[in-house]
Amino acid sequence: MSAYILEMKDVTKSFPGVKALKHVNLQLRRGEILGICGENGAGKSTLMKVLSGSFSHSEYEGEIIVDGEVVRFSSVADAQKYGIEMVYQEINVIPMCTVAENMFVNNIPGKGFMVDYRTLYANTRKMLEKIGLDVQPQSPMMLLNSGQMQMVSLMRAYIKNPKVLVLDEPTSALTDNEVDVLMSILNELRDRGVSCIYISHKLEEVYRICDRVMVMRDGETINVHEIGNVTTELLIEEMIGRKVENLYPKQKVEIGGEIMRVEGVTIPHPTIEGRNIVEDVSFTLHRGEVLGIGGLVGSGRSEILETIFGIQRNGARKRIFIDGQEVRIDSPSDAMKAGIGFITEERKKNGIIWMLSIRENISAASLNELPGRLFINRPEERKRTQEIFDALHIKAPSVETPVVSLSGGNQQKVVVGKWLLKDPRILLVDEPTRGIDVGAKAEIYKLMNDLTEKGISIIMVSSDMPELINMSDRCLVISNGRITGQFEGADITDENVMRAAIAQ
Numbered sequence: 001m002s003a004y005i006l007e008m009k010d011v012t013k014s015f016p017g018v019k020a021l022k023h024v025n026l027q028l029r030r031g032e033i034l035g036i037c038g039e040n041g042a043g044k045s046t047l048m049k050v051l052s053g054s055f056s057h058s059e060y061e062g063e064i065i066v067d068g069e070v071v072r073f074s075s076v077a078d079a080q081k082y083g084i085e086m087v088y089q090e091i092n093v094i095p096m097c098t099v100a101e102n103m104f105v106n107n108i109p110g111k112g113f114m115v116d117y118r119t120l121y122a123n124t125r126k127m128l129e130k131i132g133l134d135v136q137p138q139s140p141m142m143l144l145n146s147g148q149m150q151m152v153s154l155m156r157a158y159i160k161n162p163k164v165l166v167l168d169e170p171t172s173a174l175t176d177n178e179v180d181v182l183m184s185i186l187n188e189l190r191d192r193g194v195s196c197i198y199i200s201h202k203l204e205e206v207y208r209i210c211d212r213v214m215v216m217r218d219g220e221t222i223n224v225h226e227i228g229n230v231t232t233e234l235l236i237e238e239m240i241g242r243k244v245e246n247l248y249p250k251q252k253v254e255i256g257g258e259i260m261r262v263e264g265v266t267i268p269h270p271t272i273e274g275r276n277i278v279e280d281v282s283f284t285l286h287r288g289e290v291l292g293i294g295g296l297v298g299s300g301r302s303e304i305l306e307t308i309f310g311i312q313r314n315g316a317r318k319r320i321f322i323d324g325q326e327v328r329i330d331s332p333s334d335a336m337k338a339g340i341g342f343i344t345e346e347r348k349k350n351g352i353i354w355m356l357s358i359r360e361n362i363s364a365a366s367l368n369e370l371p372g373r374l375f376i377n378r379p380e381e382r383k384r385t386q387e388i389f390d391a392l393h394i395k396a397p398s399v400e401t402p403v404v405s406l407s408g409g410n411q412q413k414v415v416v417g418k419w420l421l422k423d424p425r426i427l428l429v430d431e432p433t434r435g436i437d438v439g440a441k442a443e444i445y446k447l448m449n450d451l452t453e454k455g456i457s458i459i460m461v462s463s464d465m466p467e468l469i470n471m472s473d474r475c476l477v478i479s480n481g482r483i484t485g486q487f488e489g490a491d492i493t494d495e496n497v498m499r500a501a502i503a504q
Helices: 044-051 076-081 099-103 117-130 146-158 176-191 203-209 232-240 301-308 332-337 347-351 358-369 378-391 408-422 438-453 465-471 494-501
Strands: 004-015 018-029 033-037 061-066 069-071 084-087 164-168 195-199 212-217 220-226 258-268 276-286 290-295 317-322 325-327 340-343 426-430 457-461 474-479 482-488
Touching: 004 044, 018 033, 018 044, 018 195, 018 212, 033 044, 033 203, 044 061, 044 084, 044 164, 044 195, 076 084, 084 146, 099 117, 099 146, 117 146, 146 164, 146 176, 176 195, 176 203, 195 203, 203 232, 212 232, 220 232, 232 438, 258 301, 276 290, 276 301, 276 457, 276 474, 276 482, 290 301, 290 465, 290 494, 301 317, 301 426, 301 457, 332 340, 340 408, 358 378, 358 408, 378 408, 408 438, 438 457, 438 465, 465 494, 474 494, 482 494
Parallel strands: 018 220, 033 195, 033 212, 084 164, 164 195, 290 457, 290 474, 340 426, 426 457
Antiparallel strands: 004 018, 004 061, 061 069, 212 220, 258 276, 258 317, 317 325, 474 482
16 A cells, blocks of 8 residues: 555646646645645645646646546546545635535435435534534524634535545634634544645644645745754745745834824624724824734724724714824725725735736726826826836736736735825735735735835734734734734734733
């Protein structure tokens, strides 16, 4: 019997004008967790789509060997027959169906068209208890948040008793507690002899759960390491093809006077009458400052930014002063007129127009500044967007490339570029590097430095503790909708932030 449950040999996959995979080799041992790391666009997800049957065997070159047998998949169902299950980064659920129906899809108990709901709901409750998810089996899936949906997707794969479980960025939408549950489940699967492939940008998770780690870059296998024999620095160097002297290149700039003052932000709870999710929050922002906002998921951080930008309106209260003068912001257009930009956490939902090109996305917020006689001044639009495209080093053939074809890091650059073209005085940034690789992170941080050097002020919400600590000049901590801590400089530490984050 082979030592490997799975082998992929010389896998090559091309798209029009791009070779996404170049003779990639992968070996997965029985009962191990293999991490795969690499920048966005390195080929990780494409390789897993080959493995999971999303690409037919006629669409790529190379071999897949499962349990010593050369196999050919024409569909996802073919891969599942050989015990290969994949939990995708993009949440894959049926919103209109129940939690139980989503969890046991294609495996619902009953005879013919008759569903045994008693058994279905009982089995679902057992799985929900296992992951500590406090929802009802018969609840519509659409009522769950993204983290809960991801956990249901995980258990859908778990109950099929796979030989190989593939997880593509599984924790991007999870809370810390949900991550702990996921790690527990993966350890259980490993003890049962199940093999896992774990794709993640979060190197701390790779070190926490994986036995070996495979590095990919530009569609090729760069190296494979036993996890105990490789440093973080070497992994990053292999992933991006160069040394990163400082992952958090925060530059000290001269902080100016107050540019904005926010008073009395209060946001009603959307479903619980008489309760607020944010309660009387006030703070100031100075010229050239990066003001970090930390806190646990659900503490009200993102809602504060949305309220400042005029997105949260249902009963929300606030007073905003810019340069000492009160301004009324009831909509995003009001915010933009006041010189405020907003890089949203949900860039794929709210930050990008998928069917449009890079040029059209970058210019989307600035069309009023590109007037022609009757129509938009297209030559000026192309000139300005090309300048942004070049300055941000967006990896794409041209500004006319559809944004949907870009990697996550380059999509984030397009969102940043949209606001650079708008030339804001104040930039609100919600989770600026979520879901992007370490190389792209360093470039985003450099952009933040460039902006503050120009006197632009940034409010940054982040759940990434090292990012929050290293990139903030000052840090507010929100707990249960209130400011429970404010730290500056060397006082912005893990311990201080966490103590304030869990304060009641």
